[in-house]
Amino acid sequence: MSITIDKPGMLTSLQDLGRFSYQQFGVIASGAMDPFAHTAANLLVGNPANEATLEATLLGPRLTFEAETYIAVGGADLTPSLNGKPIQNWRTYKINPNDVLEFGKCRWGCRAYIAVAGGFDTEPVMGSKSTYLRAGIGGHQGRALKEGDRLKTGSFTSTFKPVSLKWLMSRGLRTVYENMGRIRAVKGRHFDYFTSESQNAFFEKEFTITTKSDRMGYRAEGTTLQLERKEEILSEPVLFGTVQVPAEGNPIILMADRQTTGGYPKIAQTAFVDLPKLAQAKPGDKVVFQEISEEEAQINYIIQKIQLNYLQTGIRLKNREG
Amino acid sequence: MFQDIKYLSFGEAGILLEFGSVMDKEINLQIHKTAKWLNDHPFDGFIETVPAYTTLTVLYDPMKFIHFKKSAFELAVEQIRNKLESMPDENSSVGRTIEIPVCYGGDFGPDLENVASINGISPQEVISIHTEKTYYVYMLGFAPGFPFLGGMAKEIAAPRLSSPRLSIPKGSVGIAGEQTGIYPIETPGGWQLIGRTPTKLFTPDQDHPVLLQAGDQVKFYQITPEEYHAWEAEHEHHD
Numbered sequence: 001m002s003i004t005i006d007k008p009g010m011l012t013s014l015q016d017l018g019r020f021s022y023q024q025f026g027v028i029a030s031g032a033m034d035p036f037a038h039t040a041a042n043l044l045v046g047n048p049a050n051e052a053t054l055e056a057t058l059l060g061p062r063l064t065f066e067a068e069t070y071i072a073v074g075g076a077d078l079t080p081s082l083n084g085k086p087i088q089n090w091r092t093y094k095i096n097p098n099d100v101l102e103f104g105k106c107r108w109g110c111r112a113y114i115a116v117a118g119g120f121d122t123e124p125v126m127g128s129k130s131t132y133l134r135a136g137i138g139g140h141q142g143r144a145l146k147e148g149d150r151l152k153t154g155s156f157t158s159t160f161k162p163v164s165l166k167w168l169m170s171r172g173l174r175t176v177y178e179n180m181g182r183i184r185a186v187k188g189r190h191f192d193y194f195t196s197e198s199q200n201a202f203f204e205k206e207f208t209i210t211t212k213s214d215r216m217g218y219r220a221e222g223t224t225l226q227l228e229r230k231e232e233i234l235s236e237p238v239l240f241g242t243v244q245v246p247a248e249g250n251p252i253i254l255m256a257d258r259q260t261t262g263g264y265p266k267i268a269q270t271a272f273v274d275l276p277k278l279a280q281a282k283p284g285d286k287v288v289f290q291e292i293s294e295e296e297a298q299i300n301y302i303i304q305k306i307q308l309n310y311l312q313t314g315i316r317l318k319n320r321e322g
Numbered sequence: 323m324f325q326d327i328k329y330l331s332f333g334e335a336g337i338l339l340e341f342g343s344v345m346d347k348e349i350n351l352q353i354h355k356t357a358k359w360l361n362d363h364p365f366d367g368f369i370e371t372v373p374a375y376t377t378l379t380v381l382y383d384p385m386k387f388i389h390f391k392k393s394a395f396e397l398a399v400e401q402i403r404n405k406l407e408s409m410p411d412e413n414s415s416v417g418r419t420i421e422i423p424v425c426y427g428g429d430f431g432p433d434l435e436n437v438a439s440i441n442g443i444s445p446q447e448v449i450s451i452h453t454e455k456t457y458y459v460y461m462l463g464f465a466p467g468f469p470f471l472g473g474m475a476k477e478i479a480a481p482r483l484s485s486p487r488l489s490i491p492k493g494s495v496g497i498a499g500e501q502t503g504i505y506p507i508e509t510p511g512g513w514q515l516i517g518r519t520p521t522k523l524f525t526p527d528q529d530h531p532v533l534l535q536a537g538d539q540v541k542f543y544q545i546t547p548e549e550y551h552a553w554e555a556e557h558e559h560h561d
């Protein structure tokens with residue numbers, strides 16, 4: 001079956017959890033900016049976590065479905081509606097032929113994820129369905145969606161039959177979005193290179209996400225961060241959430257479409273569990289970084305993965321009841 | 323040798339292996355040898371390696387290392403140490419030498435004259451110096467297949483452009499400081515462009531998507547605009 005894109009929205013692209021094994025060749029990882037919302041939406045329609053979803057940005061698309069299926073939307077609240085009737089995020093909906101999914105104004109967050117049962121039938125490039133916009137590979141023809149595009153969905157067998165479509169993913173699972181302005185982070189490899197004033201300011205003062213922010217990285221502004229040691233740093237790998245500081249002193253938080261390597265000093269590494277908050281932040285939003293230990297960051301990561309595994313098991317069990 | 327490696331936690335799912343702190347070909351070769359060994363002999367939970375000048379980052383899945391006493395990081399480090407103990411001791415040598423045709427100057431290299439005048443030499447001298455040396459690929463990064471090359475002569479060094487170009491054609495060969503490199507895809511960038519190669523450095527549809535590999539050596543040779551277009555036309559034909 002296929003889905004027709006009546007309106008593409010501001011920036012809608014196919015993303016999964018990223019392209020790995022090729023970073024050694026300089027191929028960026030890409031993937032969903034909010035891996036939590038992406039994963040939850042997939043699980044709600046019976047897909048594996050790594051299946052591709054549509055990532056919509058601020059202004060969502062308008063889609064028409066050719067045939068019966070199930071969908072779920074996670075992440076930003078872009079006022080989704082099905083055939084003109086409002087629907088909720090974090091919930092599974094049955095789709096009938098010619099149903100229209102549409103989005104309105106952005107009520108909360110920045111990026112919404114639309115998962116379809118069976119996923120999207122697009123050829124993975126280097127092991128991933130994520131769209132790498134700059135290199136023009138992956139996803140749907142290597143680009144953001146355009147009006148008139150038709151996306152084929154994966155073979156959706158009747159194995160997934162939600163018994164109760166009234167079930168909403170519990171609030172407890174959505175605590176990732178509490179304290180939106182508090183971003184936990186671990187000291188970076190070059191933290192000691194900064195002056196003690198800048199070290200203190202980084203973990204105490206407020207930073208504003210600027211308009212120079214996209215899938216590649218967010219430029220933040222606040223206290224200008226200064227180096228004590230002005231040593232040349234040889235390029236080395238960077239990760240999703242690495243905070244690096246170029247000479248002018250404003251931190252850049254690297255996001256999903258980050259380059260594989262960087263040569264700026266790394267002041268911090270954002271906790272993985274707080275990346276969804278950043279993915280849902282908009283230019284003008286303010287954040288304060290809060291220091292946590294490497295161990296705590298890793299334990300939080302493991303707990304979140306276990307919670308998502310529980311969600312997956314829970315959905316499977318519920319759907320077996322009927 | 324391996325007693326000298328520092329294992330540092332990097333994010334929740336990464337370990338940064340620090341082999342040294344200054345650019346050194348021997349250290350870099352050791353990094354690529356280690357990366358290859360880990361790729362060829364992965365441990366359970368291994369995801370990938372990302373080699374750089376003096377570091378090797380290993381990404382892993384912490385969910386494979388859940389233990390009530392030890393952290394996932396500690397357990398993954400143990401795995402890497404174990405793997406490295408069985409790595410053969412022989413010295414690693416440089417990889418292949420790959421020759422890259424470049425059409426210098428004109429529209430292909432709009433900054434060639436600039437690089438020449440900065441250094442007080444003629445454009446032709448820039449070309450002879452650039453084609454004379456053999457370069458070593460320390461790492462790939464910045465863009466898919468983009469080589470960080472070491473070994474350029476100081477006589478043709480040139481600073482980055484004060485304002486980066488919004489779009490640089492793929493295949494462009496540039497100079498930034500004492501580095502030279504090739505842009506495999508069209509991208510914004512601030513390097514001074516001295517020429518362009520018709521050779522494809524990034525082929526995403528292939529199993530092995532990049533031409534150059536870290537540890538390889540590169541040599542440039544000059545071609546004419548006619549040869550450039552003929553090369554391109556021939557390649558189109560084979561597509």
